Amino acid sequence: MKRSEVNMILKDTIEFLEQRNFYLPPFAFWTSKDWKSKGHEVDEIRDNLMGWDITDFGRGNFSKFGLVLFTLRNGNDSNPKYTKPYAEKIMIVEENQETPMHFHSKKMEDIINRGGGNILLKLYNSTDDKQLDKNASVRVSLDGVIKQFSPGEIITLTHGESITLPQRLYHTFYAENGRGKVLMGEVSKVNDDKIDNHFLETIGRFPEIEEDEEALHCLCFEYPKLD
Numbered sequence: 001m002k003r004s005e006v007n008m009i010l011k012d013t014i015e016f017l018e019q020r021n022f023y024l025p026p027f028a029f030w031t032s033k034d035w036k037s038k039g040h041e042v043d044e045i046r047d048n049l050m051g052w053d054i055t056d057f058g059r060g061n062f063s064k065f066g067l068v069l070f071t072l073r074n075g076n077d078s079n080p081k082y083t084k085p086y087a088e089k090i091m092i093v094e095e096n097q098e099t100p101m102h103f104h105s106k107k108m109e110d111i112i113n114r115g116g117g118n119i120l121l122k123l124y125n126s127t128d129d130k131q132l133d134k135n136a137s138v139r140v141s142l143d144g145v146i147k148q149f150s151p152g153e154i155i156t157l158t159h160g161e162s163i164t165l166p167q168r169l170y171h172t173f174y175a176e177n178g179r180g181k182v183l184m185g186e187v188s189k190v191n192d193d194k195i196d197n198h199f200l201e202t203i204g205r206f207p208e209i210e211e212d213e214e215a216l217h218c219l220c221f222e223y224p225k226l227d
Helices: 003-019 032-036 040-047
Strands: 051-055 067-073 086-093 099-103 109-116 119-126 138-142 145-149 154-157 162-165 169-175 182-189
Touching: 003 051, 003 086, 086 169, 099 119, 109 119, 109 154, 119 138, 154 162
Parallel strands: none
Antiparallel strands: 051 067, 067 086, 086 182, 099 169, 109 162, 109 182, 119 154, 119 169, 138 145, 138 162
């Protein structure tokens, strides 16, 4: 992705969040210069990949395969310094913009429609060899109500609705065409995007950035390292 594209996405996202009256913490707006002045007092943000996360999943087509995320809070199972057992994200999903099929081995999560359009999901159980189980039905909780779906059946989340996704449950999602982009929430166990994502197909989780202009804000994997 080009930095100019990332910057444009950030500007559009911040405007959308303001329209939805969803407010981000101060570190969301720190510039690269601001980050260079920060010390170990912000290790929790740096070490746990809190903040902006924009990806095209290595496909080079953000409008088709992409996602904007902001991690508001997160623990770290690999570092006893951090004791939070939970994480929270906000995400912006565009119409027909797909997050590729994947599951998490450790993380259980709730996906929540916080406003905008509708979220469409497809779910599959995973086999022992990490493939799609195209035969077994899927049982999940939608706002405390257990429901059963056929593998790959489209599940719609309207405003305020949520679904609980247990470990090793394959899922993909996108915003319904013609309904507008979605403000999507995630409440989960600790999130580790470095080791706990298993995608059905090989993808690039964090994009390579082509620097064609100055960064508006650092992405979560770009924070300056301390000596």
